[in-house]
Amino acid sequence: MHIVSLEKACYAELQAVGSKAYNLSKMIQHVSHIPTGFVLTSHTLHSFLTFNQIEIKAEDSSVIEKKIQSGTFPLGLQKEIVSSYANIQGAGVKAVAVRSSSALEDLENASFAGQYETILNVRNREELLTSIKKCWASYFSSVVQAYAEDKEISLSNPQMGVLVQGMVEADVSGVIFSVNPITESEDEVVINVAYGLGEGIVSGGVTPDLFIIHKQTKSIMKELGLKEYKLVSGFTGITKAVTTDKEKNEFSISDETALQLLRLTKQVEQYCQYAVDIEFAIKNKHIYLLQVRPVTT
Structure with missing residues (x-):
């Protein structure tokens, strides 16, 4: 096969x-x-x-x-x-x-x-x-x-x-942890998100916006990232594009979208029965799931 x-x-x-x-x-x-x-x-x-x-x-x-x-x-x-x-x-x-x-x-x-x-x-x-x-x-x-x-x-x-x-020509994309990887709190979901394709975040080249959401209370703590650039599709391959001052000074997703991502994460974690690391993309307000794996060392 x-x-x-x-x-x-x-x-x-x-x-x-x-x-x-x-x-x-x-x-x-x-x-x-x-x-x-x-x-x-x-x-x-x-x-x-x-x-x-x-x-x-x-x-x-x-x-x-x-x-x-x-x-x-x-x-x-x-x-x-x-x-x-x-x-x-x-x-x-x-x-x-x-x-x-x-x-x-x-x-x-x-x-x-x-x-x-x-x-x-x-x-x-x-x-x-x-x-x-x-x-x-x-x-x-x-x-x-x-x-x-x-x-x-x-x-x-x-x-x-x-x-x-x-391939999703993402408006924004990012990575989610269903447990806080720093504090190891199982009550918190951590979202790193920025404009364009997610490889900028995964590679460490882009400082993303940070959202920490409590699973039960749904309270949100957030921190604005630098979002130095965004990766977009070129004629072939991908290319770096400049993020505008407006994009840098605003969060790349709304609180409402962050809560949608929380619901998705809880759904995936419940099915998998272990803490998950998720890669996602958003295009025209639709959330796409690109990767699911266990949170590992």
Whole structure:
């Protein structure tokens, strides 16, 4: 099995589709506004490695990275990817986000957060195929290899899915913790939010607005962020745009929207039965759920 729809990814093995796709797929039946997509399973990577005669146990990881990025897809596999891509384009998707989805993410003692590749605003089949290879290659990056070694995690059997998902051209986006990660209070939800795409926050480049909401009383404490810039879709890829003085001096979401995010977070946490870390985007006042994972160290 090389490709599954995002809706059906939760019925596949976690090792095949990876944590990101698996957790998001589980939420589709319970939360609206999850962008459609499909998942290349780890079997796809193994087929690609075999076809290109890449021996991961015999070569240096930097060599493997280069060989993956210069490798070619088996014709049948390429047709399957292009067909899946055409199907979601037919559902009105103009651009996709291509995200690594490893089974070795979100572990209790090792999150691998931000270490695997994500490519945004992919708009044609050539960019898609290149982006998939970049995600696979990131599994063998020196950063990932060093982190895994430090955590005593074996990477000898690649478990790397790739999630291809309709991209939300976000007006604002952010990250939510269903527990306060600083005080560890389970009574508080913490929201970091800013204009544009969420990668600015995730990378640490943008200082977001901060909302801390009490789950029971719904009281809100908030702090204005600098919101130095915003990331937006360009003709290809993403680009930095200047935030206006008005945007910098106003909160990027209203208190009403913050309370909507609180309700969403409580719904997700109740379903998962553990503290959650959520990535979200808002476009035309619709909230989209982009990622759900356990809060990890």
